[in-house]
Amino acid sequence: MAKVLILAEHDGKNLKEISFELLGIAHKVASGGPVKAVLLGEGVSELASKLAQRGASEVIHVEGPAVRHYTADGYRRALIPVLADESPDVVLIGHTPNGWDLAPLLAARFGAPAATGCSKIVLDNGKGRFTRKAFNGKFVHEIEIQSARPLIATVEKGASTPVEGAAPGTVRSVAASVAEGDLRTRHVDIKKAEASGLDLSQASIIVSAGRGIGAPEKLDVVRALAEALGGQLGASRAVTDAGWLPHEHQIGSSGVSVSPKLYVACGISGAIQHVVGMKSSSYIVAINKDADAPIFGVADVGVVGDLFEIVPALTKAVEEAKH
Amino acid sequence: MKCLVLVKHVPDSNSVFRLDSAGTWVDETNLSFTVNDFDRYALEELLKLKDAGTAQEVVALTVGPADAAAALRTCLATGADRAIHIKDEALAGSDPFVVARAIHAAIASEGFTLILGGLQAEDDNHTQVGGLVAGLLDWPFASAAVGLSLVDASTLRVDRELENNEIQVVDLTLPAVVTVQTGMNTPRYASLKGIMAAKKKPVATLALPDLGLAPKDVEAKLRTVSLAPPPKGKSAEILTGSPDEVAKALVSRIREKTGVL
Numbered sequence: 236m237a238k239v240l241i242l243a244e245h246d247g248k249n250l251k252e253i254s255f256e257l258l259g260i261a262h263k264v265a266s267g268g269p270v271k272a273v274l275l276g277e278g279v280s281e282l283a284s285k286l287a288q289r290g291a292s293e294v295i296h297v298e299g300p301a302v303r304h305y306t307a308d309g310y311r312r313a314l315i316p317v318l319a320d321e322s323p324d325v326v327l328i329g330h331t332p333n334g335w336d337l338a339p340l341l342a343a344r345f346g347a348p349a350a351t352g353c354s355k356i357v358l359d360n361g362k363g364r365f366t367r368k369a370f371n372g373k374f375v376h377e378i379e380i381q382s383a384r385p386l387i388a389t390v391e392k393g394a395s396t397p398v399e400g401a402a403p404g405t406v407r408s409v410a411a412s413v414a415e416g417d418l419r420t421r422h423v424d425i426k427k428a429e430a431s432g433l434d435l436s437q438a439s440i441i442v443s444a445g446r447g448i449g450a451p452e453k454l455d456v457v458r459a460l461a462e463a464l465g466g467q468l469g470a471s472r473a474v475t476d477a478g479w480l481p482h483e484h485q486i487g488s489s490g491v492s493v494s495p496k497l498y499v500a501c502g503i504s505g506a507i508q509h510v511v512g513m514k515s516s517s518y519i520v521a522i523n524k525d526a527d528a529p530i531f532g533v534a535d536v537g538v539v540g541d542l543f544e545i546v547p548a549l550t551k552a553v554e555e556a557k558h
Numbered sequence: 559m560k561c562l563v564l565v566k567h568v569p570d571s572n573s574v575f576r577l578d579s580a581g582t583w584v585d586e587t588n589l590s591f592t593v594n595d596f597d598r599y600a601l602e603e604l605l606k607l608k609d610a611g612t613a614q615e616v617v618a619l620t621v622g623p624a625d626a627a628a629a630l631r632t633c634l635a636t637g638a639d640r641a642i643h644i645k646d647e648a649l650a651g652s653d654p655f656v657v658a659r660a661i662h663a664a665i666a667s668e669g670f671t672l673i674l675g676g677l678q679a680e681d682d683n684h685t686q687v688g689g690l691v692a693g694l695l696d697w698p699f700a701s702a703a704v705g706l707s708l709v710d711a712s713t714l715r716v717d718r719e720l721e722n723n724e725i726q727v728v729d730l731t732l733p734a735v736v737t738v739q740t741g742m743n744t745p746r747y748a749s750l751k752g753i754m755a756a757k758k759k760p761v762a763t764l765a766l767p768d769l770g771l772a773p774k775d776v777e778a779k780l781r782t783v784s785l786a787p788p789p790k791g792k793s794a795e796i797l798t799g800s801p802d803e804v805a806k807a808l809v810s811r812i813r814e815k816t817g818v819l
Binding site: 305336337343344349351352368371372374380381389419425426428439475482488489490491492518529531532535538544545547549551552553557 | 571572574584653654658683689690692698699700704715718719725727734737741781793794798804805806808809815817
């Protein structure tokens with residue numbers, strides 16, 4: 236039995252799905268021990284009540300102007316006294332941009348590293364054993380952390396399902412222990428990344444290029460297949476980072492999530508950040524030179540080989556099939 | 559202002575990786591190493607500040623074995639002014655907290671205004687050294703930056719990349735630590751002149767006693783149990799044959815399974 240505390244994430248209007256997934260995995264980790272949630276924000280008491288219906292025995296709702304918007308400094312300073320009071324064995328945070336801020340800041344406070352991007356967590360006599368990924372998803376990395384209390388972990392999206400039919404919990408409101416004027420990180424705005432109007436999220440056919448294309452002029456090979464199939468051109472982060480395609484073509488956790496009828500991945504290794512954005516596609520074709528590429532673990536059908544041979548042949552076969 | 563970039567010497571992510579005999583890490587013999595990709599963007603951001611006259615000095619720091627000095631030489635050749643190499647046998651098998659602790663000890667009296675690093679290392683993907691250093695220094699921190707600008711002498715504006723194409727704009731009171739995403743700029747390459755100049759730039763090598771730390775201060779709490787290929791769950795049907803043969807087979811699968819074509 237362990238005491239587990241999860242940090243809920245929300246956008247001021249809705250709870251993020253990761254909050255429910257954290258409650259799901261928290262119950263497994265707690266194995267019968269109490270599972271509580273912390274929700275920080277102003278004017279979000281409805282969200283606190285909702286969270287209390289989804290598997291938290293108590294929701295600690297931290298309110299105050301300093302936590303009206305998410306900031307690393309505001310959240311960190313408001314959370315530390317809550318953690319001191321509650322003294323949990325384990326603190327679970329989403330492996331999200333805000334989790335990347337908070338987990339190490341809290342870990343520093345408690346004098347031990349965090350376990351990040353976890354998909355499975357097992358406690359054994361105060362030791363934590365965590366399953367995560369390393370080398371961008373190429374390997375499963377099992378780690379152990381000892382002599383740390385609380386154990387702080389960030390949990391990968393989709394690692395757990397929400398709790399079904401949970402007993403309703405209670406909500407306790409507390410005032411944030413930090414004043415807005417004392418914050419050293421101040422929220423200015425949330426804005427959309429630049430966009431030209433391309434919206435891949437509704438596309439029914441997507442052909443995507445990855446690092447494997449090697450050079451921007453070689454994109455034409457992939458573009459020709461997209462055109463032959465009547466689909467849109469997508470990309471992994473490597474391609475948009477290099478400036479070979481604008482950001483709005485990027486599919487994945489920091490770009491757009493898609494679920495087309497047909498997804499063709501050309502020269503994409505299948506890093507987790509990309510896969511979360513395309514794995515719900517109905518039918519996935521992968522073409523990659525590396526037989527061990529993780530993309531073959533999510534694809535329905537694959538070809539191991541040189542995309543500059545396979546893709547033009549496929550384009551030709553598609554053109555022929557249309558006649 | 560005086561700026562620091564935290565860099566890591568990592569295996570080239572395009573390598574074909576094999577596991578070591580213990581099954582706890584990749585076999586690093588015959589792998590080529592490079593500066594962690596995320597860190598290259600962090601360095602470029604500081605070099606831009608230096609070009610603009612905002613940064614007076616850009617220092618590169620790494621924690622790692624003797625070979626890791628190559629990463630520092632790359633940074634110096636690209637434009638960093640000097641380098642700090644934290645190297646000690648007791649740091650082999652260290653964890654992110656231990657690394658951050660060593661960095662903290664090395665820079666406590668340096669008087670940096672801005673510390674940048676990559677969001678994560680391409681090998682272990684821990685995503686925490688920057689935040690741990692910020693936490694130990696008790697400085698403001700922001701992760702996943704895709705844009706940086708100075709609002710005034712004591713305020714740094716950071717565009718943080720969130721999910722679903724959203725960006726949070728946040729102001730940090732300096733001094734601060736920021737980790738950056740890839741793609742935020744176009745990292746420059748070292749020129750021949752830069753490579754020559756780098757040979758004369760100072761590299762300070764610091765061991766634990768230089769940091770006022772003892773081996774017991776850097777005992778790792780995080781330990782790797784195993785590294786293994788991902789389990790074969792749902793696995794793709796792999797087609798084989800000539801390009802034309804697999805193309806025809808793909809077309810028939812696509813037609814049958816998706817109704818496209």
